Amino acid sequence: MTKGTTRNHISRRHMLAALGTGASVVAMPWIARAADDTIRIGFPTPLTGPFAAEAKDQVKSAELAVKQFNDKGGINGRKIELLVRDDKLNGGEAATRTLELIEKDKVHAIVGSLSSAVQLAVNEVTRARGVLYVSISQSDTINEVKDFSKYTFHEALNPTMTAGAVARHSFKKGMKVAHLVADYAYGHEMLRGFKRAQAAIGVETVGEIMHPFGAADYSTFMPRLRSMRADVLCISNFGRDQANSIKQAVDFGLKQQSRIVVPVLLHNQRLAVAPEVFEGVVGGSNFYWGLESQLPSAKAFNDAYRAANNGAIPTDYGAYGYTGVSSLLMAMQASGGTDTDKVIAALEALKYDVAKGPQYYRKCDHQSVQSVLVLESKKKADMKSDNDLFSIVANEVPSEEVLRSCTELGFPG
Amino acid sequence: MDTELILMQLFSGVALGAILVLTALGLSIIFGMLGVVNFAHGALFMVGAYAGLWVASLTGSFWWGLIVAPIMIGGFGMLIEYFLIRPLYGRSIDDPLLLTFGLSYVLVEGVRIVFGSDGIPFPTPSSLTGVVDLGVGFFPIYRIFVVGIVFLVVVLLWLGLEKTKFGLIVRAGARDPTMMKVLGIDISKVWLLVFGLGVGLASLGGVLSGPMRSVNPEMGALVLAEAFVVTVIGGLGSLVGSIVAGLLVGVVISMTALFAPEMATIVMFALMAVVLLIRPQGLFGKLA
Numbered sequence: 001m002t003k004g005t006t007r008n009h010i011s012r013r014h015m016l017a018a019l020g021t022g023a024s025v026v027a028m029p030w031i032a033r034a035a036d037d038t039i040r041i042g043f044p045t046p047l048t049g050p051f052a053a054e055a056k057d058q059v060k061s062a063e064l065a066v067k068q069f070n071d072k073g074g075i076n077g078r079k080i081e082l083l084v085r086d087d088k089l090n091g092g093e094a095a096t097r098t099l100e101l102i103e104k105d106k107v108h109a110i111v112g113s114l115s116s117a118v119q120l121a122v123n124e125v126t127r128a129r130g131v132l133y134v135s136i137s138q139s140d141t142i143n144e145v146k147d148f149s150k151y152t153f154h155e156a157l158n159p160t161m162t163a164g165a166v167a168r169h170s171f172k173k174g175m176k177v178a179h180l181v182a183d184y185a186y187g188h189e190m191l192r193g194f195k196r197a198q199a200a201i202g203v204e205t206v207g208e209i210m211h212p213f214g215a216a217d218y219s220t221f222m223p224r225l226r227s228m229r230a231d232v233l234c235i236s237n238f239g240r241d242q243a244n245s246i247k248q249a250v251d252f253g254l255k256q257q258s259r260i261v262v263p264v265l266l267h268n269q270r271l272a273v274a275p276e277v278f279e280g281v282v283g284g285s286n287f288y289w290g291l292e293s294q295l296p297s298a299k300a301f302n303d304a305y306r307a308a309n310n311g312a313i314p315t316d317y318g319a320y321g322y323t324g325v326s327s328l329l330m331a332m333q334a335s336g337g338t339d340t341d342k343v344i345a346a347l348e349a350l351k352y353d354v355a356k357g358p359q360y361y362r363k364c365d366h367q368s369v370q371s372v373l374v375l376e377s378k379k380k381a382d383m384k385s386d387n388d389l390f391s392i393v394a395n396e397v398p399s400e401e402v403l404r405s406c407t408e409l410g411f412p413g
Numbered sequence: 414m415d416t417e418l419i420l421m422q423l424f425s426g427v428a429l430g431a432i433l434v435l436t437a438l439g440l441s442i443i444f445g446m447l448g449v450v451n452f453a454h455g456a457l458f459m460v461g462a463y464a465g466l467w468v469a470s471l472t473g474s475f476w477w478g479l480i481v482a483p484i485m486i487g488g489f490g491m492l493i494e495y496f497l498i499r500p501l502y503g504r505s506i507d508d509p510l511l512l513t514f515g516l517s518y519v520l521v522e523g524v525r526i527v528f529g530s531d532g533i534p535f536p537t538p539s540s541l542t543g544v545v546d547l548g549v550g551f552f553p554i555y556r557i558f559v560v561g562i563v564f565l566v567v568v569l570l571w572l573g574l575e576k577t578k579f580g581l582i583v584r585a586g587a588r589d590p591t592m593m594k595v596l597g598i599d600i601s602k603v604w605l606l607v608f609g610l611g612v613g614l615a616s617l618g619g620v621l622s623g624p625m626r627s628v629n630p631e632m633g634a635l636v637l638a639e640a641f642v643v644t645v646i647g648g649l650g651s652l653v654g655s656i657v658a659g660l661l662v663g664v665v666i667s668m669t670a671l672f673a674p675e676m677a678t679i680v681m682f683a684l685m686a687v688v689l690l691i692r693p694q695g696l697f698g699k700l701a
Contacts, residue, residue: 223550
């Protein structure tokens with residue numbers, strides 16, 4: 001399995017390098033944009049497909065960050081432009097769009113993508129072309145030395161942080177856990193994150209079921225999940241799979257037997273089913289709008305977002321668009337422009353707090369060290385408004401302790 | 414592996430199969446009688462779910478949604494037949510296929526514009542929530558209700574096609590439409606009703622699926638694939654085939670989910686490949 005993946009990566013890398021060379025030969029100078037001094041940021045994201053709701057929120061948040069910098073006069077007087085492209089949740093499509101953004105649109109940096117696999121495809125291109133990339137989708141492999149690129153900064157949480165925080169706040173020593181996992185990169189990485197945390201706490205795994213990605217019916221997995229008699233049912237999947245699997249687990253009465261826990265509790269998926277279904281479900285998150293009662297930066301972000309979007313509130317994956325673009329622009333400002341090496345140095349030195357408390361990028365793997373939220377879905381009776389979905393169970397302070405160490409990731413000590 | 418678990422898994426398979434039967438029947442009827450491969454079947458299933466949700470929220474009752482939406486969308490199906498499909502009769506089988514394929518995109522985009530691309534909750538009717546103890550395990554009451562509805566629909570369809578004059582005309586029309594015209598029977602009216610019936614069944618499937626899955630514009634895509642697999646295994650155009658194949662696929666998926674869960678989706682395509690190798694016309698199909 002591992003061998004196959006590695007081979008795949010190398011061949012894709014070669015293919016992309018070849019493609020890139022081809023494109024640069026073909027791309028005639030007059031097709032390229034005029035060399036004005038606008039700072040251009042490419043933003044590939046899956047505007048169509050099952051993650052469309054989350055992707056649209058990402059765009060709105062990214063646009064807000066750009067607007068705020070432009071309103072303040074840009075960076076050294078240079079205006080900023082966001083170039084949004086639909087990657088269709090497909091690695092090949094994302095790589096092509098990214099290459100186009102780099103070769104044809106002459107972007108100074110890329111921010112975006114919303115799937116661990118698609119993000120790695122974008123990473124291959126930006127690494128080969130030496131272009132800055134702020135990635136905003138969960139991944140553990142992007143931190144590892146084999147996929148590391150000095151041009152890439154990982155703004156999103158990673159499964160080690162997310163699953164770890166959820167496990168620390170919902171698992172207790174001696175508990176039994178059953179796992180229902182989506183059979184692709186995201187699910188596998190989350191499962192690994194949970195197991196790592198379980199080992200530290202002393203929690204037993206009583207069973208694992210891998211379900212096909214995008215399954216609509218989960219009824220055939222329920223009898224076996226029930227027979228495992230677990231204290232916790234841990235469901236590691238994303239997007240619509242999350243809403244469907246939790247709904248059906250509840251229909252089959254599994255909530256009476258086990259507490260349901262997910263790595264990432266999604267705002268938009270909770271809205272896709274009734275509050276009774278998600279009631280009591282615990283999961284991690286990078287951002288929840290309710291932080292505004294305790295954090296001035298969250299309040300400022302929410303207010304600006306509301307003003308720009310007819311009173312709508314920002315959501316979890318959407319907020320990555322804001323924090324990711326903001327950190328990049330702050331580093332550009334600090335370095336005085338778009339010189340790649342200077343911006344990298346500025347990003348490595350940057351301390352920022354734009355929406356969710358203090359953050360910084362760790363030097364070795366460029367992972368954003370940041371707070372991790374653990375949320376619990378509210379009972380309908382406790383909801384004060386339609387957006388009052390979750391209560392904050394825990395807010396883990398930013399700490400490198402919860403990350404895998406640089407040596408564990410393969411970086412020289 | 415204890416017997417209780419296997420029995421429970423068998424039951425889950427039959428219940429899942431019943432849902433597959435319902436979605437495959439509409440597709441099979443339209444192909445069997447009209448020779449039209451309806452690629453908009455999945456989209457109409459989805460439109461049915463939205464219509465059911467809409468009616469249920471207007472009237473405050475799931476039951477009105479269950480009854481009104483299939484009739485409403487069935488009527489919409491008749492409009493599709495009258496204005497879009499009818500001009501294509503007598504031409505190659507690809508023409509209505511391409512037309513309905515395009516129509517499915519129009520329907521999905523239309524629903525996205527009206528209802529948005531996020532999922533919408535469709536609560537289970539309160540009288541049917543909860544689980545029932547089957548002796549070997551627990552099963553949601555709602556899913557047992559769905560099995561009952563499918564059984565009822567199958568019985569009504571059989572009675573309608575085998576025991577009524579209309580059924581006789583439909584069956585004769587499927588076999589020799591020219592002779593029917595010679596005998597002075599207006600076959601185009603029959604086709605209009607049959608298409609409406611097939612679409613109504615798709616939309617009934619959509620309404621019934623609503624409380625089991627979340628309702629979203631893409632929910633029909635997988636359903637279309639499943640319905641095709643079931644009709645191909647059962648034999649294109651054969652109603653008995655659709656019923657047997659639907660239950661068979663449900664049980665095979667369920668048993669696979671027990672022993673190799675990650676294969677649960679792919680197994681139905683493997684089953685279809687095996688059936689096509691051994692009996693290319695499907696289990697109950699007739700060779701053309």
